[in-house]
Amino acid sequence: MSSDIVKRVLAGDRRAVARLITMIENDGDEARRALADLYPYTGQAHIVGVTGAPGTGKSTLVNELAKVYRGSGGQPAHSPRTVGIIAVDPTSPFSGGAILGDRIRMRELSGDPGIFIRSMATRGSLGGLARATADAIKVLDAAGYEVIFVETVGAGQAEVDIAKTAHTTIVIQAPGLGDDIQAIKAGILEIADIFAVNKADREGADNAVMALQMLLDLDHASRPTLHHGVMMGEEASTNESDSGPAPSQEQGWRPPILKTVALHSEGIEAVVEAIEAHLMYLKESQTLYQRERERIESELNDILQQELMRRLLDRVKEGELDDLIQRIGRRELDPYSAVRRLIEGEQFA
Amino acid sequence: MSSDIVKRVLAGDRRAVARLITMIENDGDEARRALADLYPYTGQAHIVGVTGAPGTGKSTLVNELAKVYRGSGGQPAHSPRTVGIIAVDPTSPFSGGAILGDRIRMRELSGDPGIFIRSMATRGSLGGLARATADAIKVLDAAGYEVIFVETVGAGQAEVDIAKTAHTTIVIQAPGLGDDIQAIKAGILEIADIFAVNKADREGADNAVMALQMLLDLDHASRPTLHHGVMMGEEASTNESDSGPAPSQEQGWRPPILKTVALHSEGIEAVVEAIEAHLMYLKESQTLYQRERERIESELNDILQQELMRRLLDRVKEGELDDLIQRIGRRELDPYSAVRRLIEGEQFA
Numbered sequence: 001m002s003s004d005i006v007k008r009v010l011a012g013d014r015r016a017v018a019r020l021i022t023m024i025e026n027d028g029d030e031a032r033r034a035l036a037d038l039y040p041y042t043g044q045a046h047i048v049g050v051t052g053a054p055g056t057g058k059s060t061l062v063n064e065l066a067k068v069y070r071g072s073g074g075q076p077a078h079s080p081r082t083v084g085i086i087a088v089d090p091t092s093p094f095s096g097g098a099i100l101g102d103r104i105r106m107r108e109l110s111g112d113p114g115i116f117i118r119s120m121a122t123r124g125s126l127g128g129l130a131r132a133t134a135d136a137i138k139v140l141d142a143a144g145y146e147v148i149f150v151e152t153v154g155a156g157q158a159e160v161d162i163a164k165t166a167h168t169t170i171v172i173q174a175p176g177l178g179d180d181i182q183a184i185k186a187g188i189l190e191i192a193d194i195f196a197v198n199k200a201d202r203e204g205a206d207n208a209v210m211a212l213q214m215l216l217d218l219d220h221a222s223r224p225t226l227h228h229g230v231m232m233g234e235e236a237s238t239n240e241s242d243s244g245p246a247p248s249q250e251q252g253w254r255p256p257i258l259k260t261v262a263l264h265s266e267g268i269e270a271v272v273e274a275i276e277a278h279l280m281y282l283k284e285s286q287t288l289y290q291r292e293r294e295r296i297e298s299e300l301n302d303i304l305q306q307e308l309m310r311r312l313l314d315r316v317k318e319g320e321l322d323d324l325i326q327r328i329g330r331r332e333l334d335p336y337s338a339v340r341r342l343i344e345g346e347q348f349a
Numbered sequence: 350m351s352s353d354i355v356k357r358v359l360a361g362d363r364r365a366v367a368r369l370i371t372m373i374e375n376d377g378d379e380a381r382r383a384l385a386d387l388y389p390y391t392g393q394a395h396i397v398g399v400t401g402a403p404g405t406g407k408s409t410l411v412n413e414l415a416k417v418y419r420g421s422g423g424q425p426a427h428s429p430r431t432v433g434i435i436a437v438d439p440t441s442p443f444s445g446g447a448i449l450g451d452r453i454r455m456r457e458l459s460g461d462p463g464i465f466i467r468s469m470a471t472r473g474s475l476g477g478l479a480r481a482t483a484d485a486i487k488v489l490d491a492a493g494y495e496v497i498f499v500e501t502v503g504a505g506q507a508e509v510d511i512a513k514t515a516h517t518t519i520v521i522q523a524p525g526l527g528d529d530i531q532a533i534k535a536g537i538l539e540i541a542d543i544f545a546v547n548k549a550d551r552e553g554a555d556n557a558v559m560a561l562q563m564l565l566d567l568d569h570a571s572r573p574t575l576h577h578g579v580m581m582g583e584e585a586s587t588n589e590s591d592s593g594p595a596p597s598q599e600q601g602w603r604p605p606i607l608k609t610v611a612l613h614s615e616g617i618e619a620v621v622e623a624i625e626a627h628l629m630y631l632k633e634s635q636t637l638y639q640r641e642r643e644r645i646e647s648e649l650n651d652i653l654q655q656e657l658m659r660r661l662l663d664r665v666k667e668g669e670l671d672d673l674i675q676r677i678g679r680r681e682l683d684p685y686s687a688v689r690r691l692i693e694g695e696q697f698a
Contacts, residue, residue, distance in 0.1 A: 032685050039683030053402070176525070296677045296684065300670075301658075303688045308657040309650075311692065321649075328645045334388030335645065336381050339652045343660065 003030075006037045009143050014116060017143050021118055024135045027128070035135055038142040043292075045084070045141040046279055049162035050151045051191075052172030057198040059087065061172060061262040061271075062149050063109060068272045069147050070114055080114065084145035087119040088133050088152045088162075116145060130161040131302050137165060163191035164298050167291060168278045170194045170271070171255075173212065175204030189215060192255045194274045200259035200267065212257050253281050316342060352379075355386045358492050363465060366492045370467055373484045376477070384484055387491040392641075394433070394490040395628055398511035399500045400540075401521030406547040408436065410521060410611040410620075411498050412458060417621045418496050419463055429463065433494035436468040437482050437501045437511075465494060479510040480651050486514060512540035513647050516640060517627045519543045519620070520604075522561065524553030538564060541604045543623045549608035549616065561606050602630050665691060 005023075008016030023031035048065075052058045062085060071080035109115050120133060133150060140148050152162050163169045171192035176199075197208045256274050260267035282288035313321075324342070327333040354372075357365035372380035397414075401407045411434060420429035458464050469482060482499060489497050501511050512518045520541035525548075546557045605623050609616035631637035662670075673691070676682040 036683040036685045039685075040680045043680060292678055293674060296674050297670075300674065300677070300684050300687060303684050304661065304691060305654055305658055307688050307692060308661060309654055312653065312657060321646075325642060325645050325649065328649070329641055331389045331392060334385040335649050335652050336385045336388075338649060339656050342653060343656060 003034060003037065005030075006034050009034070009038060009139060010041060012144050014113075017116060017139055018118070020139050021120075021136045024132050024139070025120065027132075031135070035138060038138060041142040042138045043141065045137075045145055045148045046168070046275075047137060047141075047148045047150065047166045048275055049166030049169040049191075050149055050172065051153070051162055051169065051188075052174070052196075052198075054153055056172040056174040057262050058151050058153075058172055061170075061196060061198055061260060061268075062087075062151050064260075064262050064265055064268040065149065065272060065275075066109060066115055067265075068268055070112055081146040082114040082144060083116075084137075084140035084143075084148040085109075085115065085117045086133060086136055086140070086148065086150045087117070088129065088150060089119070116140060116143075130165075131306065133161075134165050134299060134302075164295055167282060167288065168193045168275055170196055170275070172196045172198050173208050174199040175202045175208050193253065193278050194271065195255050195257040196260050196267075196271055197257060198260045198262050201261045201264075205259060209257050209259065216254060216257075253278065253285075253287075312342065352383060352386065354379075355383050358383070358387060358488060359390060361493050363462075366465060366488055367467070369488050370469075370485045373481050373488070374469065376481075380484070384487060387487060390491040391487045392490065394486075394494055394497045395517070395624075396486060396490075396497045396499065396515045397624055398515030398518040398540075399498055399521065400502070400511055400518065400537075401523070401545075401547075403502055405521040405523040406611050407500050407502075407521055410519075410545060410547055410609060410617075411436075411500050413609075413611050413614055413617040414498065414621060414624075415458060415464055416614075417617055419461055430495040431463040431493060432465075433486075433489035433492075433497040434458075434464065434466045435482060435485055435489070435497065435499045436466070437478065437499060438468070465489060465492075479514075480655065482510075483514050483648060483651075513644055516631060516637065517542045517624055519545055519624070521545045521547050522557050523548040524551045524557050542602065542627050543620065544604050544606040545609050545616075545620055546606060547609045547611050550610045550613075554608060558606050558608065565603060565606075602627065602634075602636075661691065 005016050005020055009020055020031065020034055023034070050058055050062050050065075066083045066085060069081050069083050109117060118136065120129065120136065137148055137150065150162055150166060169191050171188050171194070173195065174197070195212050197205055197212070199205070258267060258270050258274060260271060262268065279288075282291065320342075324333065324338045328335055328338055354365050354369055358369055369380065369383055372383070399407055399411050399414075415432045415434060418430050418432050458466060467485065469478065469485065486497055486499065499511055499515060518540050520537050520543070522544065523546070544561050546554055546561070548554070607616060607619050607623060609620060611617065628637075631640065669691075673682065673687045677684055677687055
C-alpha cells in the first residue's frame with residue numbers, strides 16, 4: 001500500500017516532500033495514489049492563508065511570522081513550531097516560473113530545517129492551481145509541519161479558494177494602494193479573519209485602518225449580535241473585554257485590525273497572538289468543524305469535476321473534438337448541443 | 350424551435366435581452382435552449398475586454414470609449430456603432446449585488462438606446478461567472494450590439510478568462526497604485542493587446558509608461574522578430590512605420606501604451622483607434638481565426654465540465670454525498686477514493 005515516497009514524507013524527509021509536490025504539479029497518477037495513502041495522517045496542521053494585493057508586503061510579513069513561530073523573533077509566546085510556507089501566484093498563469101524575491105526569502109529562512117518553503121505557479125487552469133495547492137498543503141501536513149502559511153496574491157477567486165482551504169485567513173492591506181472604501185473589495189470582508197495593515201509607518205495607515213473599521217461596522221451592524229473588539233496595534237490586542245462576554249459561536253468573530261511594519265519586524269507578535277486566538281475561537285465555537293466540512297465538500301467537488309473530465313476525454317475519439325470545434329466555429333452547431341453529443345455519445349458507444 | 354424570447358432578442362428588444370441574461374445567471378434549462386437557438390446569429394460583434402485593478406478608472410474609461418463609438422465624443426472616426434457593456438465583478442463572490450457607481454453610469458449613458466449596460470456578479474463559482482459572462486456576450490452579439498465591452502476588476506484568473514473571450518483586451522494601469530516592475534503582474538503581458546495608463550495627469554504616469562515599455566522590451570527581446578511601435582499619447586498613434594513593414598502574422602502585435610485621463614475625456618480617441626487597429630491586425634494576420642478557435646475550445650471545455658457535474662449529481666443518492674463527506678472528515682476515506690466510488694457507482698447503478 002504505502003509506497004516509498006509516502007513513508008519518506010511521513011518521516012519528514014524534505015526531499016521527498018519537494019518531489020511529491022512536483023509530482024502533484026505534474027498531475028500524475030502516482031501523486032494521487034500517494035495522496036490517498038497520506039490522507040489519514042492529515043488534519044493536524046493549522047493552515048493560515050495570507051492574501052493581499054501586490055506591494056502590500058505579504059512575503060515579508062509571512063517571513064516574520066515564520067520567525068516568531070520558530071522562536072527566532074522577539075519574544076516567542078510559545079514553544080517553537082515547524083512552519084511550512086506555500087507561496088502561490090495565481091496572477092502569472094502563463095509564465096509558470098518562480099516568484100520574484102523567492103530566492104531572497106529562501107536565503108533568509110532556508111537554513112532552518114524546521115521551515116519548508118515552496119512556491120507554486122499556475123500550470124494550466126486556476127482550478128488546477130487551487131487543486132495542486134490543496135494537495136501540497138496535505139503533503140506538508142502529513143510531513144508534520146505544524147503551521148502552514150499559504151500566501152497568495154490577492155486576486156478574486158484565488159482569495160476565496162484560500163479562504164476555503166485555510167483555517168485562518170489574514171488579509172493584508174497597505175497605505176497608498178487605494179485605501180478608499182470603494183477600493184476595498186467587498187469579498188474580503190467575508191474571508192478575512194484578521195486584517196493586517198502593513199507598512200503602517202507610511203502616511204495613510206490610519207485611514208486604511210479606519211476604512212476597514214467602517215466596513216466591519218457596516219457589515220456587523222446587519223447581524224443579530226455584535227462582538228466589538230477591534231485590536232489596534234500591539235497595545236490593544238487584549239482589551240476585548242469591554243463590550244461583553246468572550247467570543248462565542250453565536251457572537252461570531254470580529255476580525256482584528258492590526259498595524260504592522262514587517263520590514264522592521266514591528267507588530268508581528270500581535271498577529272501571531274491573533275492567529276492563535278482565532279484558532280482557539282474556531283475550536284471553542286465548533287466553527288472549525290463547519291469549516292472543515294465546507295472544505296471537504298468543495299474539495300470533493302473539484303476532484304470530481306477533474307476526474308469526470310479526464311474520463312470523458314479519454315473516451316472521445318481522435319479528431320472528434322477537433323471536428324466539433326470546427327463546426328461550432330462555422331456556427332453549424334452550438335456548443336450546448338455539442339456537449340450533449342459528446343456526453344451521450346460516450347454512454348452509447 | 351425558436352421561442353418567443355429568442356425572436357425578441359434577435360429583434361433587439363432590450364427587455365428580452367435583460368431577461369435572458371437573468372435567466373442565464375439563474376442557469377436554467379430554458380436559457381440553454383435559447384442560447385442554442387441564438388448561436389447561429391453570434392460571431393458578429395467585436396468583443397473588447399477591459400481589465401485593471403480597483404481605482405484605475407475602468408468604468409470611466411469604458412464610458413468614454415462608449416461615447417466615442419456612439420459618436421457623442423470629440424471627433425468620431427467612423428459612423429456610430431451600437432455598444433454593449435458588461436461589467437463583471439469577480440471580486441465580490443459572496444455579495445452578488447450591484448457594483449458601486451453602477452447607478453451613476455447608468456444615468457449618464459442609459460438615455461441612449463444604442464447602449465446596453467449590464468453588471469454581473471458571481472453567484473456560485475467563478476467558473477459560473479465566466480460561463481454566464483460568455484453567454485451574456487452571445488446574447489448581446491445576437492441582439493446586434495456591434496462593440497461589446499466586458500469590464501472586469503483585474504484579478505488573476507478573471508483577466509485570463511476575459512482574454513479568452515475577448516478579441517481585444519485593454520489593460521488599464523494608473524500611477525500610484527504600485528508602478529514598479531514587480532507590481533506589474535507577469536500575466537498581463539500575455540493578455541494585453543492595448544495598455545492604457547489612465548489618470549495620466551497624476552505624478553508617476555511617465556514611470557508607469559516606462560515600466561510597461563521595459564517589460565514589453567524584455568518580453569519581445571526573446572521573440573524572433575520584433576514590431577516596434579509604441580504609441581505614446583495621441584500624437585504617436587500613427588508613427589508605427591519607422592521600424593519596418595506593417596504588423597503581420599510573423600511579426601506579431603506590440604501592445605501600444607496609451608496615456609488617458611478618462612475623467613476629462615483625454616486620450617480616448619487614440620484608444621478607439623488602437624482598438625480598431627488591433628481588430629484589423631487580427632483579421633489580416635489570421636489571428637482572429639486562431640483566437641476564435643481557442644475561445645471555442647475553452648468554452649466547450651467549460652460547458653462540458655458543468656454538464657458532466659450536473660448529470661452526475663442528479664444520479665447521486667440522497668444522503669450519499671453527505672455520508673462521504675462525514676467519512677472523509679473522520680479520515681476514514683480519502684477524497685480521491687470517494688470520487689472514484691461516486692463515478693463508478695454511477696456507471697454500475
